[in-house]
Amino acid sequence: xxTQIRALSELDRVIHEPGRLMIVALLxxxxxxxxxxxxxxxxxxxxxxxxxxxxxxxxxxxxIEKTFRGKIPRTLLRLTNSGREAFAAYRKSLKRSL
Amino acid sequence: MEINNVVDTLRxxxxxxxxxxxxxxxxxxxxxxxxxxxxxxGYLGPIVEDHATWPSGLVGFWLLVLGTIAAYILTANVLTRxxxxxxxxxxxGYVAYRPITKENRWRTLAFVIGLSAAAAGLASLAPMxxxxxxxxxxxxxxxxxxxxPYALLVLxxxxxxxxxxxxxxxxxxxxxxxxxxxxxxxxxxxRPVMALSxxxxxGSGIATLVAYIRHTQAPIGEE
Numbered sequence: 439x440x441t442q443i444r445a446l447s448e449l450d451r452v453i454h455e456p457g458r459l460m461i462v463a464l465l466x467x468x469x470x471x472x473x474x475x476x477x478x479x480x481x482x483x484x485x486x487x488x489x490x491x492x493x494x495x496x497x498x499x500x501x502i503e504k505t506f507r508g509k510i511p512r513t514l515l516r517l518t519n520s521g522r523e524a525f526a527a528y529r530k531s532l533k534r535s536l
Numbered sequence: 537m538e539i540n541n542v543v544d545t546l547r548x549x550x551x552x553x554x555x556x557x558x559x560x561x562x563x564x565x566x567x568x569x570x571x572x573x574x575x576x577x578g579y580l581g582p583i584v585e586d587h588a589t590w591p592s593g594l595v596g597f598w599l600l601v602l603g604t605i606a607a608y609i610l611t612a613n614v615l616t617r618x619x620x621x622x623x624x625x626x627x628x629g630y631v632a633y634r635p636i637t638k639e640n641r642w643r644t645l646a647f648v649i650g651l652s653a654a655a656a657g658l659a660s661l662a663p664m665x666x667x668x669x670x671x672x673x674x675x676x677x678x679x680x681x682x683x684x685p686y687a688l689l690v691l692x693x694x695x696x697x698x699x700x701x702x703x704x705x706x707x708x709x710x711x712x713x714x715x716x717x718x719x720x721x722x723x724x725x726x727r728p729v730m731a732l733s734x735x736x737x738x739g740s741g742i743a744t745l746v747a748y749i750r751h752t753q754a755p756i757g758e759e
């Protein structure tokens with residue numbers, strides 16, 4: 439029991455928030471994707487999604503790259519190495535707490 | 537219980553990017569095109585053999601095989617790129633998948649070797665079964681080999697595309713009808729089976745694309 443509680447307390451708070459957890463889980467299987475894909479998959483509104491992305495970027499878990507496709511702006515997102523490591527550690531802690 | 541749910545949900549979310557690959561039906565259409573090219577090869581073989589200018593023997597055979605494969609790769613590649621670029625990405629976003637990493641390289645290799653071994657095993661059974669009579673076992677294997685992948689695909693997406701369940705049933709009925717009604721050896725049987733299979737995969741892919749276009753809207757302006 440103690441081990442489970444300890445494992446729960448070790449969960450990364452940045453990732454543990456449901457919205458951010460969804461974003462990180464989606465990005466974990468990809469090299470990169472654009473902002474529109476995340477809007478489509480998470481079904482969050484753009485404001486909420488942007489604030490979650492800003493929090494993840496601040497923690498160094500994702501990279502945000504602003505580019506253009508022709509004249510249309512495109513926002514590319516990818517998980518950084520430390521983001522991947524943090525997500526792997528999060529999954530491990532979650533399994534330990536079962 | 538709660539955490540169990542979180543783990544299950546997490547697994548489901550992680551699987552979503554893989555499902556995205558076929559959200560527009562391009563994976564089904566590519567597979568359908570592959571079977572179609574093999575079907576055409578089956579029909580073209582006897583025709584080109586009779587043609588005086590076509591090289592005879594093994595050279596002619598390999599020319600036909602390579603030509604068909606090249607045509608397939610080109611068509612499938614161009615079609616997929618066009619659909620992704622002009623239809624999928626403007627609607628539901630661009631995605632780049634991760635290349636094969638060190639961790640899953642061995643798993644992929646084991647899968648490919650396993651699949652090749654299974655195919656070789658089945659192929660080695662063919663002459664043995666054919667020698668007996670008109671190969672009822674081989675007919676069953678053929679039905680399963682063609683129906684299996686499509687049924688597996690439908691199993692993964694049936695909640696999103698309920699109509700595909702009926703298509704699986706129709707496909708199974710069609711394959712069984714061919715297996716029971718078409719006389720001849722395995723080569724003669726393969727042609728209608730492959731023609732039906734390519735129609736099913738291509739039709740299913742096109743219907744998926746149409747459903748995708750109907751249910752999504754291309755946004756205009758900035759992200």
